[in-house]
Amino acid sequence: MKAAGALLAVLLLAAPQGQPARSQKATTPQGLRLAALMEADSLADPQRLLNYANGGDPAVQGVAIRALGNRRDRSLTRLLLPFLQASDERVRDEAVGAVVQSLKGEPLPGDPELVPAVERLLMSAASPLASWALGHLPYTTAEEVKTAERFLADGGHPPLADGLEALARRNPKLVSFDPETIDRLAAVVKREAPGAWYASLGALLAAHALDADTAKAAVEFTARKPEEDEDAAEVRRLATTALSGGAAPLSAVERSSAITRLLGDPWYTVRYEAVRAYARREAASRGCQPLVDVIRDTSLHVALAALDALGQSCPTDDAITDRLVAESRTPPPIGSWHREAHAFVALAKRAPERAVISMPAFRQHTVWQVRMYAARAAEAMKDVPTLQILAQDSTDNVVEAALGPLRKLDPAAADTPGPKLVPPLADALARVTKENKDTSRDTRLALIDAIRAHAQKGDTTALTALLKDYDGVVATAAAAAIRSLTGEAVRPAPVPKPRPSIGPVTPVHAIVRMKSGGWFGLDLGFDRAPLAAARFVRLAESHYYDGLSFHRVVSNFVIQGGSPGANEYAGDRDYMRDEMGVARNTRGSVGVSTRGANTGDAQLYINLVTNQRLDGDFTIFATVAGARDAMSVVDQIAEGDEILRIEIIR
Known part of the structure; x- marks a missing residue:
């Protein structure tokens, strides 16, 4: 600790000095926190945020520290380091996330020791989140990575697997785990030692260090208590992805047996990966009947995965083609259209000549999503006339789906410069x-x-x-x-417009009611992302989300919604400010969808599984309430399903 203190003193000598006096307008903790939030929202001068960071109220300090980190400016990193040793746990935790975010900025000239110095300070930090941060630092040498690995795998405690997973995933060219590290992670997956099962398996996969015995233990991983069901399923799901990608070093017989068994797993997330694994690894040698069998799976995610796979699997099996023809009936004008649309695209890829007869019904359908899938089918069929028709559609999303392939297939359709x-x-x-x-x-x-x-x-x-x-x-x-x-150089002189009001930042809950009749709750994270939570509440109470849909559903990843245009580009008029920290993208967490720094537009996404690769890159502002039961409703949301309304419970 003394060495760390000396290092901190040296680092602080290099930090910019001099801070303006604190504003006297707000004096209560609530007022100061709101004032700090306003500074964060306005992207104010960092020195003004530093005033609040150096204040005495942990909630106010946390807001300012988080905002400073989200500037992604390495010149601020040294100013954030003292907060790693703050007396209040909340301040220390915010500092951990802020330091990681600040290091996303461009390297500073003449300061090559900044990252190694931060690494050493994190190893002495009192925050339990420091291990996560160690996995997310921007290392440049194998020596730095090895130092972090050995600290995280220290024999004095269970391996800090979340940090090791991020370390291996983010540094594939620099990481090479010691045998002792691999053994300790494998022992966790085999339940021979305590630790985080999912992260330990993820670390082994990211480091390309999974052996056969550990792989077998992972695909057979079962819960010993009811409350472990979901965590155990996540381990099996991740193991199944390894079977699909070839990262699990099993024999062909062992792999085939495991995939077949996993096709009947009680969790749809595992069955979905098993379908993909079977299509990739088994269908060519064993036939496609197992894929046909799961077309009627109770989970739409699994059924659609099977239909998609049949578009290219077992291409000479006429019975499969006949089945897809039968599945490609015209979707109903009201209700689910998903099975028919996916089957039609699969048929178009597999036997375009047999899809021709159904194309008029799909391209003229009253549901625009069906017409969008018709454009995808037309691309597979190289059907230029249909693409030309759909390129004139009344719905922008259909036009976009048609224009890309049309320009590839018919270059003359591209605009002529003039x-x-x-x-x-x-x-x-x-x-x-x-x-x-x-x-x-x-x-x-x-x-x-x-x-x-x-x-x-x-x-x-x-x-x-x-x-x-x-x-x-x-x-x-x-x-x-x-x-x-x-040829003349001109200087931009932007004139920023006023920011919208933040709104109340008092904790509340939300209920999302779907038009299908289901509903799920949200616990809003006013402690970790108050600006995002407040914007969500304001928009929900103004009925902004009423009638909007979840336009993007990526099985075993996320669902995304809240766009007035049902696409990636249309959202609320004012961008939101990033509030990234150490909140994780676990199953059931809710984040703000973005297309770059500070570009949140009130579209939200819900993690269907744990997505560690998203950690630190998106603002997490809520969690699906009563996660195990409520998530069953989220799991059933299909592409295009609409929100009836969102109720705020105060």
Whole structure:
């Protein structure tokens, strides 16, 4: 500890000094916390946040420390290090996450020892989360990685598997676990030693260090107590992915037997991976009947996986083709359309000539998602006329699904560059800009790029006003386009617009009611992501989410929803601020979907399984309440299922 203290003193000597006096406007803890949140939301001068970080109230300090970390600026790392040794546990934990986030910034010139120094300080930190942080540091040498590994696998305690898993996954070219580390992780999976089962197996897989005995133990992993069911299923699921990818060193007979058994696992998450493993590893030699058998699985995730797999498995089996023809009946206008649409795409890949007769019914269907799947089928069939029809669809998502393959199959359909296109592009840019939405950024960047490509040299009429746009990214893009068209260097001068009000930050709960009749609760994390939680509450109470859908369902990953356009691009008008920390993407956790730093648009995602690879990269603001029972409702949500309303319980 003395060595760590001396190191900290040296680091602090290099930290920027001098901080302005604290504002006297807010004096109560609640007022100070709200003031700190407002500073965080406005991306204020870091020095102002440091005032709050150095205050005496842990809740206020936590807000400021988290906000400083989310600047992703290594010049702030040294200022955050003292908080690793704060007396309050909440402050220490926030500092752990903030230090990791700050190190995502660009390396500082002349400071190669920063990461090794942080590594040593984390090893002496009192926070139990320091082990997680050690796995997420941006290491550059094998020596740094080995130092972290040996600390995390120290024989004096169970291996800190979450840190080891991240260490191996994030540093594949630098990591090479010691035999002792591998043995200790394997002992956890075999239940010969205490520790985290799932993370230990994940660490072995990430390090390519899974042996046959441990693999067998993992695929047969069962709960000894009812409360262990879900955790045990997660271990089997991860082991099944290893069977599919070849990371489990089992004999062909052992692998085949394990996959067959796992097709009947009580947990759908395991069966889903078993379907994928069978299609990849077994279908060619054993036939596709097991895949046909699970088409009627009680889980839609599993059934759709089987239908998708049959699009390319056992291609010479006419009975399989006949079955897909039967499954490709016209979907009903109301209700689930998923089995029929997936079967139709599979048929289009497998036997395009037999899909032709059904195409008119799919491309003219009243449900736009069915027409979107028709575009995917048309791509597989190389059906240019259908793609041309769907490229004129009234729903943007169908148009997008058709245009990409249409341009590949019919290059003549692509736009021909020319100045005649500039006026309509400029009109569209002006119209979208007038909406004053942060979340129009992607659309406006695409329009700026198109204008640059089509405009005559020197014609910057549509771009000049954007130099003072409210979005600095758009202003910078406009400046670059003007420079390209004129050869003159111009400087963007963005004028940020006022931020929306934060709203109450008192803890509440939410109930998400689906139009299907099911519902699930959410415990909102006002302690770990108050800005995101407050935005969610404000939007829910204004009925923003009513009628919106979960437009993206990725089995054994996430469901995503809350977009007015039912796509990745449309969301609430104002971007949200990142609040990443040490919250994990465990099964049932709820995060903010983003497309870059500080681009949350109120779309949310729910983790269907534990997704460690997302940790530290997304704001987690809620957890599905009563996770084991409530998650059964979430597990049944299908692509396009709509939210009836979200109720806030105070």
